[in-house]
Amino acid sequence: MRSYRKELWFNVPTRRAFINITRQVEDCLRESGVTEGLALVNAMHITASVFINDDESGLHQDYEEFLEALAPHEPVSRYKHNLTGEDNGDAHIKRQIMGREVVVAITKGKLDFGPWEQIFYGEFDGGRRKRVLVKIIGD
Amino acid sequence: MRSYRKELWFNVPTRRAFINITRQVEDCLRESGVTEGLALVNAMHITASVFINDDESGLHQDYEEFLEALAPHEPVSRYKHNLTGEDNGDAHIKRQIMGREVVVAITKGKLDFGPWEQIFYGEFDGGRRKRVLVKIIGD
């Protein structure tokens, strides 16, 4: 069994953003040499997500509005977590809704995707360097 | 390491539905010959889910009502995604809440499940042919 590991680094200037990382994960897959197996792609930080959906800017605005309505950033006093001195209580909730990770099948050396599947990094507490882990196992 | 791949196809006549696919995934597992490993089951479309929960019709109505309250289908003008000409902005949100995929342990040639675990395909934008991917790796 082969295994491969890479960290992808991000420094998002805004508090929140969705970044398409499909090409970077494809590059990892090529480097790994794995042709049949599974790829795990996960946020290494607990105020960020990795998820699969459509690369369409209107949809991303819909996600932003939906998440902000469910768990608004302000007032920051709304969250007991922020009594620790943080202001990212909302980001921990947004990340749970959008998910930590995706697992993607690898078939014949490619990410085995439907027609519109794209992998995104979802940042909910930006302004600093954060990481995504790509772990690939297989033959 | 063995690997196995199969697509399950669906054409749900209604906009939304939950379909129990446990038997089909068990058939895949038998075909694969894998006795120890992992099975990934994921929607290949971004307006559908695969999830594990109970096969109880009242619960499925509760999920339907919960999701429709959080992200109503109408008015379709509510979603910026629908400015593209689509009317499925709600379905992209419902799918994120219910999830894209499940990963199931395989032990002694069986899906390693608790007493009530069943796998469902969740359709949120039906009326056309859509797919689920079953990928199994192991020995």
Place this chain on the structure above:
Amino acid sequence: MRSYRKELWFNVPTRRAFINITRQVEDCLRESGVTEGLALVNAMHITASVFINDDESGLHQDYEEFLEALAPHEPVSRYKHNLTGEDNGDAHIKRQIMGREVVVAITKGKLDFGPWEQIFYGEFDGGRRKRVLVKIIGD
């Protein structure tokens, strides 16, 4: 390929709780002897979650309040599932939001985690014995 399986048992006296199970999963990893691979950790019950986030009590209160606002336990007549005689309709919804499972990379014999990642068992319908499955595959 090596594979390893263990059940972790819980009997939470309260209806809802979040329990840090990171040490127990690390013990499983040591027992497994796997140094490169994937660990699947999933609730075997459909009214419980396994998720990764921060071990901070204020955050856990925020999750509790967020989930109870989205899918309140009472009135139990709110959920069609409870017409079966159950009173845990809310717990099936809370579990979907928080997720069934996590998949964690194993690198050099360790859970390959970012600085704050911890694994939690999320109980939403306690008062009885319930299980988490740890399945590890790799070399």
